[in-house]
Amino acid sequence: MKNKGNKMILLESVGTYLDTNNGMTYPAYIDNKPDMENGHPINDIEEDEWMLSLSEEDFDVVARYLSGLN
Numbered sequence: 151m152k153n154k155g156n157k158m159i160l161l162e163s164v165g166t167y168l169d170t171n172n173g174m175t176y177p178a179y180i181d182n183k184p185d186m187e188n189g190h191p192i193n194d195i196e197e198d199e200w201m202l203s204l205s206e207e208d209f210d211v212v213a214r215y216l217s218g219l220n
Contacts, residue, residue, distance in 0.1 A: 166178060
């Protein structure tokens, strides 16, 4: 996957940013800015509830990232 620059996508349905350059996720503050101090790799997220809470649009973003089609 080749990305230039920092591409952060807000997954509104779960209040999380996905950095498509490195697969890190960051919780969104109430003002919709990412909490850069609390990042977690998307591949380490094991919470089914988080995945099931993704809207269809956000699920598509995550699926594209995980399949390398980003």
